């Protein structure tokens with residue numbers, strides 16, 4: 630009985646220490662890349678909502694913000710050592726699609742935003 634209690638207490642202490650260690654390691658991780666991606670996601674949702682409005686009015690400027698945010702991807706996730714051409718290509722591609730969406734007329738807006746989403750997925754397939 631005493632051994633069982635010791636074992637259980639030992640296990641519990643072990644679990645608590647592991648959780649603490651994981652938290653400490655996690656807090657050292659740079660929050661910028663994930664934070665940027667979450668804001669980008671938020672703006673893409675806003676742009677899609679605006680596209681469903683009459684005259685597809687984008688009065689929250691979601692597409693302008695997406696243009697600026699896509700410029701920040703390389704700042705948030707810099708190349709380590711030699712520049713990664715494929716990664717840069719995906720960023721350029723996203724940039725182009727966002728620009729095309731912001732210049733599209735209302736009837737084309739939803740389709741243009743779908744292409745933006747595909748540009749996100751392309752990079753995620755290789756790098757996420």
Ligand code: HEC
Pocket residue numbers: 662663664666667669670673702706716719720723745746748749750752753756757
């Ligand atoms: C050039 C590459 C690239 C492009 C383009 C890109 N992403 Fe990402 N995304 C990443 C990488 C890399 C991660 C993983 C980041 C990490 O976990 O640190 C990621 C992660 C994410 C995440 C998860 C963040 C989290 O909390 O873990 C979301 C949401 C996301 N991206 C949304 C988007 C959306 C929406 C777009 C398009 C508008 C987009 N991304 C375009 C590279 C990209």
